[in-house]
Amino acid sequence: EDQVTQSPEALRLQEGESSSLNCSYTVSGLRGLFWYRQDPGKGPEFLFTLYSAGEEKEKERLKATLTKKESFLHITAPKPEDSATYLCAVQEQAGGGADGLTFGKGTHLIIQP
């Protein structure tokens, strides 16, 4: 069964202090790994999709990387508006066209001014 583990559960940083969030996964075959951002009282907002080991994607202060067993979300010089819960999810490679995502519990990130 798929399993997605995110660490740390919570992270408090000073504005400008760079760090990384980790997502480790076990899946028989990876179709895609997704990063989402979720603000309180709202649904997840799509950030990145990664498909194969070695792939990297960037968006503003965020950079996502993927290996065969884990993904990292690097946050460079964060600002208070980057405070949110960051969710990682995997989609399994399946012949039946299975599409449901398996999410981790998320990392609650707080950026202090």
Next chain:
Amino acid sequence: DAGVTQSPTHLIKTRGQQVTLRCSPKSGHDTVSWYQQALGQGPQFIFQYYEEEERQRGNFPDRFSGHQFPNYSSELNVNALLLGDSALYLCASSQKPGRGEKLFFGSGTQLSVL
């Protein structure tokens, strides 16, 4: 362009009752998925609808059922509510099921079961 819309935003029910939640997908999207998010947890996949049929189902009992209409909107029905059904129910839409499709989520319906 309206995104994914869900109604109602909040709902309070008692144990044993039945509830119906509604979702309108983003314009141009024809696939709808439902997720349950308990407090402090990540979303958990319930099921996906495409072409008015349930294509895939997560590990949820038959008390959870759904429907997709010709205009691609969808309903989630939960019968015989339990206290443990209290959660945020999220609807997500995409353009056709398939590899790595980008899901757009609504803001959810917060269901409280007393």
